[in-house]
Amino acid sequence: MxxxxxxxxxxxxxxxxxxxxxxxxxxxxxxxxxxxxxxxxxxxxxxxxxxxTGAPEFDETFFAELRYGVRQKLAAQSVRAAWWTLRWQPLVVAVALLLLMIFSLRLFQTKGVPPTNIAKRHAPLQQPEAVPTPIPPINELAQTQKPRVPWRKHGRALRIKQEEKDTIVATATEPARVDEVEKVAEPVMSRIEIQTADPNIRIIWLTQNTQRAAAEPLTR
Structure with a gap:
């Protein structure tokens, strides 16, 4: 073991x-x-x-001295405890008075504030609301957006104008077709409107209908 x-x-x-x-x-x-x-x-x-070894024998004097020593130690401890309590007592009283004054001043200030100010002070903060962007009318949108003529279409219109001028110079009997050529060059706008989930938001798409613009002079 x-x-x-x-x-x-x-x-x-x-x-x-x-x-x-x-x-x-x-x-x-x-x-x-x-x-x-x-x-x-x-x-x-x-x-x-x-x-x-036998137990030692003690006389009455020994026990008397022992009791006296114990009493002296108890008295010294009680005096030390009382002195410690008296030492902190003024500080405790001062702190209690200070807290009482602060509480009274706070209570007086609260009573002096009008009810409306108290309500405003304790009212919850309001979150800013999102303001929807205003949508301009269709006419204004069409006026602000200038039509873009593709360069191919523009070159074709210039060639048509040149041919019409040559025809006018050669025959001299046919009336001028400058208005028709200008109508060919003028783009025709197509409007596409898409409604989103939000009733206040719409998507407007303006495109050029080139086929229709090119076909109008031929039909005449």
């Missing part, structure tokens, strides 16, 4: 305070370990010496 555990049990083994099973384990270990057996003999000798 472990010597450390046996060394803890040896004082109890010397005074016969161990159980039967523990005593058997200690005796078996002492038979094998010489150092633990020596330590057990020392505990047994010390116990015999303590039992062989």
């Amino acid at each position: 472990n010597c450390t555990r046996i060394a803890q049990w040896l004082p109890l083994y010397a005074s016969s305070d161990l159980s039967d099973a523990q005593s058997v384990q200690v005796r078996a270990h002492l038979a094998q370990c010489e150092s633990c057996a020596t330590l057990a003999d020392e505990y047994a000798a010390a116990r015999e010496w303590m039992q062989g």
